[in-house]
Amino acid sequence: MMLSFTSQQLSRPVVQAFLAIMAALIAIGGSFYIFVELADEVAEQEKFALDRMTADAVASIRTGWLDTAMAVITEIGSVAWLTTGSILLAAFMFFAYRRKWWRLLYFAVAMIGISILTKSLKLILERQRPDVLQQHDGTGFSFPSGHSTGPIVFYGFIVYLVLRSSMPRTAKWLVNSALVILTLLIGFSRVYLNVHYITDVIGGFSLGLCWLTVCLLVLEFSLWRKKRRA
Numbered sequence: 001m002m003l004s005f006t007s008q009q010l011s012r013p014v015v016q017a018f019l020a021i022m023a024a025l026i027a028i029g030g031s032f033y034i035f036v037e038l039a040d041e042v043a044e045q046e047k048f049a050l051d052r053m054t055a056d057a058v059a060s061i062r063t064g065w066l067d068t069a070m071a072v073i074t075e076i077g078s079v080a081w082l083t084t085g086s087i088l089l090a091a092f093m094f095f096a097y098r099r100k101w102w103r104l105l106y107f108a109v110a111m112i113g114i115s116i117l118t119k120s121l122k123l124i125l126e127r128q129r130p131d132v133l134q135q136h137d138g139t140g141f142s143f144p145s146g147h148s149t150g151p152i153v154f155y156g157f158i159v160y161l162v163l164r165s166s167m168p169r170t171a172k173w174l175v176n177s178a179l180v181i182l183t184l185l186i187g188f189s190r191v192y193l194n195v196h197y198i199t200d201v202i203g204g205f206s207l208g209l210c211w212l213t214v215c216l217l218v219l220e221f222s223l224w225r226k227k228r229r230a
Contacts, residue, residue, distance in 0.1 A: 020220075027213045035144070035206035038199055042127050042143045054198040055130070058191055070189040077147040077186035078137055082154050086111050089158070102226070106219040107157055114153045114211050118146045118204070131194045138195030145196045148187045148204025149211075155179045156212045 041048070075081060086107075093104040127143040137147070159176045167175070187205060190196035 021217070024213050024217045028210050028217075031206040031210040031213070035203050035210065038203040038206070039121070039125060039143070042125050042199070042203070048197065048199050051130075051197040051199055054191060055194070058194075062192075066192070070192045073182075073185050074137070074147060074189035074193060076182065077151040077189075079146070079150070082111075082150050085154060089154075093161075102219060102222050103161070106215050106222075110153050110157060110212060110215040111150075113215070114149050114208060117207065117211065118144060118149045121207070122146075127200070129195055130197055133193065133195050138193070142196055143200045143203055144207050145187065145190055145200040145204035147190050147196070148201045149208040151183045151186045152205050152208035153212045153215075155183045156209070157216075160216055 090104055090107060093107065094101075097103055121144060122141040125143050126141050129138055129140075129142040132138055156179075159179050162172050162175050162179075165172070187201040190201055191198050
């Protein structure tokens, strides 16, 4: 009886690890598929009915206070904001995880990598924006949305750190829910402000999620291998 209980306890982490790996692989495969499908249509200069329907729906809800709110929210996904936030988060990880720099290393890889990917794909696909508004960083090419790729990697990495922390479960749920909602609102703000199509945002979220998941999967493997050697 004691042996059976011990075996069950030992198998639980293995099952959890297996489920986490499967979920990560599904996220990578699904998000990569969505991005490739959208990118292929964008490369062929296809028009999306979803873009038109979303633009019409957004136009019907525009109000003065929403204009102000979306202008503020979109700044939380700007290059300047994310750069400042990345420096602060990197400093926190440097002191919080002394002699354990894997998290800091992969955070840097995640943020620098998504920046290079986004800029490169914009130049390759050359999709024009629905409107050019320098006031809201609405310049350059449109697909994928940098205000979607950057925030999902940055805030997504914070979600990962919160999940791996010793915070109470309720606090984790509240913080991570707020981060997910904020990320989605940043993407929506780009459509509301008419500087991106909804497919730019969906493509950006898909690319960002795929890249973030790959980085976190490799990070977890690196931490696991280091723990086994210790």
